[in-house]
Amino acid sequence: MEVKEYLSHIAYDSVIFGFSGNKLKILIMKYHNTGFFALPGGFVRLDEDLNTAVRRGLKERTGLDNIYLEQFYTFGDVARFQPGVMKTILEANGHDVAENHWMLDRFISIAYYALINYDKVVPTPDALSDSCDWYALDKLPPLMQDHQQIVEKALQTLRDNLERKLVGVNLLPPLFTMNELQKVYEAILGEKLRRTTFQRKMLSLNFLQRHDKQYSGKAHKAPFLYSFKQEGVE
């Protein structure tokens, strides 16, 4: 029997959002030799906080620390239990299923979403997967198990939180223009916003620090750059 290293029955999945080409994208893993696509996830060590485990996984997948991270739901239906899928994945990687039988048990999964600066990420697959790549939300491959449902709930929670907090800035580099911020909001909410109203609203919140202008080389007035006043919105 294997040495017990992780809490049994407990997994986490993460929906890692990035923003590029005016679109919301998330990181998706592809397992070796199986055609299975899945959210980045992992297990919790016996002596490790749940949140620490998730941040450890995020670091491995993205190379980043200090990521904006929010737990949004724990999925615990029996229907999640599909031992055949995990068995296929393990066997396709040459693992001895008997030794890893704990991975074939029923799992509940605590789901998190993360918001990161797309340009800073170095997507990195794990030992079981060929690739870890960005996919636009409207062009996701078929995801295994209930991962599609997890993505949808993540997006819904992100939308709800957008009204209350200023989480959108976590998807941008430290300095950004008002137009870039608006594009992020539009991508998250899935609708066009009115430029002047958006600008007035954002400035009235007093969370943005104005910096020098950005001269892009384009033939028009240069926009101001902004940064977010507070560190690590949580």
Added chain:
Amino acid sequence: MEVKEYLSHIAYDSVIFGFSGNKLKILIMKYHNTGFFALPGGFVRLDEDLNTAVRRGLKERTGLDNIYLEQFYTFGDVARFQPGVMKTILEANGHDVAENHWMLDRFISIAYYALINYDKVVPTPDALSDSCDWYALDKLPPLMQDHQQIVEKALQTLRDNLERKLVGVNLLPPLFTMNELQKVYEAILGEKLRRTTFQRKMLSLNFLQRHDKQYSGKAHKAPFLYSFKQEGVE
């Protein structure tokens, strides 16, 4: 070794809100012979959905089905792990700790809050506890482990959701006056609200059905009764 009946390492806790005497109250259990106070909680059977397990527990504690229920956070810090506390509880109830050693393991806990009609509830202790009783939020006894923190997060989530949904009605009987609804909102938000603004706002949402007046026997104009138009807000 015990017969495995529940998922190891996984528990749930529930913050069950009721409204009485113009105050928010929650159900608290007191364990036999220990002086420990705790939130109602339980474990998940091997073949049972997580949500089903929680509803099963709610039914046992309150006698009610079809309760408004929302999952709000999963607590997974290592610091939650206090085997001595559970050992004390088991021993105080004459249980053989060796047979129940799985209860001394580290647990993560999925926390839910429920909103119920106070008058319909029959609080019922379980086998390990003397009592299951209502406590006003501002008069809670010292709770074991991180249960105080769980309560605070439940209240915060309830406040956040109050703005978005009409969850407050779940704390009232099917027919209620506008003033009663306002008192619920004030108890949840912890602040006084302006009568006319509140009434106009509630009516403008078009979720309330007006019924006959309620003649209370008091020397003043009788208020209308209202019911909530939709069934089971979720």
Added chain:
DNA sequence: AGTTATTGTCTCATTTTGTGACAATAATAA
């Protein structure tokens, strides 16, 4: 110097919310 595309800000209309006023009314007191 004129053109183009975009930005920052202003104005006015519309909607929502804050605040108080007031008549209506159910039971009680005179």
Added chain:
DNA sequence: TTATTATTGTCACAAAATGAGACAATAACT
């Protein structure tokens, strides 16, 4: 019967927030 009292439903007006457009300012190009 007729005041009195406490509370309710609704209105009116003020203040604040939002919607929608106008317009001058301005980088870079022609």
